[in-house]
Amino acid sequence: xxxxxxxxxxxxxxxxxxxxxxxxxxxxxxxxxxxxxxVTAVVCPPFPSLALASELLIGSPLRLGAQNLHFENDGxxxxxxxxxxxxxxxxxxxxxxxSERRQFFHEDDAIVNRKAxxxxxxxxxxxxxxxxxxxxxxxxxxxxxxxxxxxxxFEGFSREQAAAVMIAYEPVWAIGTGRTATPAQAQxxxxxxxxxxxELYDSDLAAAMIIQYGGSMKPDNAFELLSQAxxxxxxxxxxxxxxxxxLSILASANRAALAKHQA
Ligand code: PGA
Numbered sequence: 001x002x003x004x005x006x007x008x009x010x011x012x013x014x015x016x017x018x019x020x021x022x023x024x025x026x027x028x029x030x031x032x033x034x035x036x037x038x039v040t041a042v043v044c045p046p047f048p049s050l051a052l053a054s055e056l057l058i059g060s061p062l063r064l065g066a067q068n069l070h071f072e073n074d075g076x077x078x079x080x081x082x083x084x085x086x087x088x089x090x091x092x093x094x095x096x097x098x099s100e101r102r103q104f105f106h107e108d109d110a111i112v113n114r115k116a117x118x119x120x121x122x123x124x125x126x127x128x129x130x131x132x133x134x135x136x137x138x139x140x141x142x143x144x145x146x147x148x149x150x151x152x153x154f155e156g157f158s159r160e161q162a163a164a165v166m167i168a169y170e171p172v173w174a175i176g177t178g179r180t181a182t183p184a185q186a187q188x189x190x191x192x193x194x195x196x197x198x199e200l201y202d203s204d205l206a207a208a209m210i211i212q213y214g215g216s217m218k219p220d221n222a223f224e225l226l227s228q229a230x231x232x233x234x235x236x237x238x239x240x241x242x243x244x245x246x247l248s249i250l251a252s253a254n255r256a257a258l259a260k261h262q263a
Contacts, residue, residue: 054090
């Protein structure tokens, strides 16, 4: 039985002082209402706050992730951060190939593949982001786009490597726009992605793969989205930097997890 993983992508928001405050608020909310045993809560603050965050989160069920990494181990790559640095700062997860990185920093599927590979080498769980633009959806090419992204991201991965990856389906037109995919639209693409991973590997691997939805997931739509059979969590942007909203989405995840376990 797959669990539910809810990850907060803080993007370029909150300096170290504000991050500490937000983390305390989220952690104390979680102490009051513990996540269901199958729900994992992750926060991904900007790099400067990671080391402090991992200290603040000692004893909390909240887990830590980063928003990006470089694909080399070390060396002359000014401004970059390596997988081993993220591990040393307390991270267990790292977002790879977010559409903002693809759009503004020209990351392509080959770079996503190298980054995910490096994350895995260092024991980080890569959250690989895929998703179509509005133009691509309207042209009817959503599945073709997602297929290309998934094939590129998993290129050359062994079964063992693939089994250690998480995927986030994030339709670009839903990110930061307040325009969410309907639960049915999300479910359709999630089922397609699961079938793809089954084709690439096998049905056991596909059945265990965590596939998150991202794109304007908010307290008022989270439960319905997370209740879909193939939606195994959320990658949350805007609502993750407001403690009350993130906690409310986690409460929805608890309810969805309970319902899925009873089904
Ligand atoms: P959003 O961002 O929730 O603000 O739409 C999601 C994401 O970019 O991961």
